[in-house]
Amino acid sequence: MSQPILKTSSLNALLEASFKKYWDFQALTNFKGESETLYYRDMARRIKMVHLVFERCGLKHGDKVALCGRNQNNWAVAFLATITYGAVIVPILHEFKPGNIQHLVNHSDARIFFVGEQVWEGLSEVEMPNVEAIIGLQDFDILYSADEEIHFAREKIEALYKELYPNDLSIEDVKYYRDKPDELALINYTSGTTGFSKGVMLSYRCLISNVMFAEEVLPTVGNGASVVSLLPSAHMYGLMFELLYEMTNGAHVYFLTRTPSPKVIAEAFATVKPKVIIAVPMIIEKIYKQKLLPLLKRPSIKVMLRMPFIDQKIKKRIHDELVKAFGGEFVEIIIGGAAFNHEVEPFLKSLNLAFTVGYGMTECGPIISYSPWFMRPLFSCGKAAPRMSIRIDSPRPATIPGEIQVKGDNVMLGYYKNPEATAETMTEDGWLKTGDMGTMDKKGFLFIKGRSKNMILGPNGQNIYPEEIESSINNMSYVSESLVIMEEGQLVALVYPDFEKAAADGLPDTAMKATMESMVAQINMELPKYCQISRVKIVPEEFEKTPKRSIKRFLYNG
Numbered sequence: 001m002s003q004p005i006l007k008t009s010s011l012n013a014l015l016e017a018s019f020k021k022y023w024d025f026q027a028l029t030n031f032k033g034e035s036e037t038l039y040y041r042d043m044a045r046r047i048k049m050v051h052l053v054f055e056r057c058g059l060k061h062g063d064k065v066a067l068c069g070r071n072q073n074n075w076a077v078a079f080l081a082t083i084t085y086g087a088v089i090v091p092i093l094h095e096f097k098p099g100n101i102q103h104l105v106n107h108s109d110a111r112i113f114f115v116g117e118q119v120w121e122g123l124s125e126v127e128m129p130n131v132e133a134i135i136g137l138q139d140f141d142i143l144y145s146a147d148e149e150i151h152f153a154r155e156k157i158e159a160l161y162k163e164l165y166p167n168d169l170s171i172e173d174v175k176y177y178r179d180k181p182d183e184l185a186l187i188n189y190t191s192g193t194t195g196f197s198k199g200v201m202l203s204y205r206c207l208i209s210n211v212m213f214a215e216e217v218l219p220t221v222g223n224g225a226s227v228v229s230l231l232p233s234a235h236m237y238g239l240m241f242e243l244l245y246e247m248t249n250g251a252h253v254y255f256l257t258r259t260p261s262p263k264v265i266a267e268a269f270a271t272v273k274p275k276v277i278i279a280v281p282m283i284i285e286k287i288y289k290q291k292l293l294p295l296l297k298r299p300s301i302k303v304m305l306r307m308p309f310i311d312q313k314i315k316k317r318i319h320d321e322l323v324k325a326f327g328g329e330f331v332e333i334i335i336g337g338a339a340f341n342h343e344v345e346p347f348l349k350s351l352n353l354a355f356t357v358g359y360g361m362t363e364c365g366p367i368i369s370y371s372p373w374f375m376r377p378l379f380s381c382g383k384a385a386p387r388m389s390i391r392i393d394s395p396r397p398a399t400i401p402g403e404i405q406v407k408g409d410n411v412m413l414g415y416y417k418n419p420e421a422t423a424e425t426m427t428e429d430g431w432l433k434t435g436d437m438g439t440m441d442k443k444g445f446l447f448i449k450g451r452s453k454n455m456i457l458g459p460n461g462q463n464i465y466p467e468e469i470e471s472s473i474n475n476m477s478y479v480s481e482s483l484v485i486m487e488e489g490q491l492v493a494l495v496y497p498d499f500e501k502a503a504a505d506g507l508p509d510t511a512m513k514a515t516m517e518s519m520v521a522q523i524n525m526e527l528p529k530y531c532q533i534s535r536v537k538i539v540p541e542e543f544e545k546t547p548k549r550s551i552k553r554f555l556y557n558g
Contacts, residue, residue: 069116199416
């Protein structure tokens with residue numbers, strides 16, 4: 001089957017047309033905190049100011065610009081200013097440790113570094129010797145420059161701007177660099193850890209293809225639609241579908257400038273009433289465990305859910321309450337970034353809730369597969385996205401799991417300054433090896449079984465996918481998150497408890513291990529012998545996460 005072709009060859013042309021068309025519409029809002037709203041015209045003017053700074057810094061097309069800070073309006077301005085100038089943007093997660101941030105700035109060869117105030121407090125320009133200018137995101141002040149001329153130029157930028165545009169920047173003055181499809185647009189690091197970080201090089205073709213995908217599957221999220229940005233914009237999932245796509249079609253993005261706690265998220269949904277919700281499984285699973293599970297455990301509800309007709313009324317009521325909690329106007333909830341819990345998903349599907357599960361990775365910027373909520377089978381993550389192809393490296397792809405391999409416009413150019421890793425990731429015939437295991441039915445629906453690197457080989461050669469066991473453990477009372485590893489030939493469950501809930505229920509910390517062991521024993525009764533948990537270890541702190549909020553397994557395996 002032929003794949004749809006791109007409707008445009010330039011991402012910056014899309015952005016330029018959008019800014020002109022939606023000049024007098026709202027574009028960006030810092031939700032709560034230091035509340036601020038920028039119209040598309042305001043954004044275009046700030047971008048022009050940044051372009052003038054770039055010119056004074058001698059920045060050339062293709063030069064690298066690093067960006068690190070919390071989600072906020074000026075983060076978006078810095079990002080858009082860089083790509084519309086023709087420089088290469090390097091977004092870095094602000095939650096990385098200071099030493100790791102400095103390592104990534106250096107590794108990327110960034111000449112300019114935009115940084116948030118809180119991040120800058122832990123950094124030093126001495127550790128980033130090749131950076132020529134460090135610019136604060138608060139008001140674009142120069143925090144450091146290798147050349148005093150840059151400081152001087154920044155002070156004169158406003159005067160220069162007024163001289164160039166005495167009546168302020170007009171629609172006709174908006175003209176952006178015309179990018180080419182195979183040109184490098186962005187470098188996104190898969191990890192902040194020195195020994196594991198790989199800089200994924202994404203072309204403009206990849207970014208345009210992802211933007212076109214969003215337009216094709218969510219045409220209602222256009223001008224006048226609102227979106228809440230829950231995920232870090234430095235990660236491709238949040239960047240592409242909570243910011244960049246919206247900026248090409250006149251939508252209005254609300255940034256949660258504070259930590260997205262359940263209370264803050266609920267308030268944002270109620271106020272903004274988003275048209276689409278982009279989420280990682282953790283957010284949905286927390287709502288399930290905190291709001292729904294206590295209700296479902298009530299004896300009266302259990303009885304009613306087993307009664308014909310009444311069960312449908314109960315489920316309809318739960319459905320309506322959930323829709324209301326998400327703002328009431330969303331077209332679809334799109335879940336991605338990690339495996340979805342195998343107990344939560346069937347229940348939400350039984351409610352007929354408009355949610356779907358997609359699949360992607362940074363190396364595809366990010367989308368690989370998707371299907372709308374009313375078409376996707378249970379536990380599937382959809383079919384190959386437009387302009388992408390998927391194959392399973394297995395003799396029988398429908399029944400025997402094999403590595404998922406992909407090809408298409410979304411695939412990366414390679415890893416920055418790491419040709420060896422690039423070569424290892426590609427097959428001889430040009431397919432990207434995802435490292436994920438899966439099956440694909442005859443209709444083309446993809447089913448993820450786990451990471452091939454995470455797969456544990458059982459005592460008699462059985463394939464054990466730890467994510468499936470963790471899914472059951474995570475549904476236990478007082479479990480916040482878990483990790484299943486192999487130690488001395490036996491499976492061990494590392495568990496980070498929900499200490500807050502345990503304290504509220506009067507369960508002392510000293511009783512936590514025995515409680516967990518009792519619950520895991522019940523899970524073992526339903527598991528094959530070769531993948532039963534031998535013992536439980538309580539971990540005192542939350543597991544360290546990647547940008548997409550999945551656990552960094554390599555830190556805990558041996």
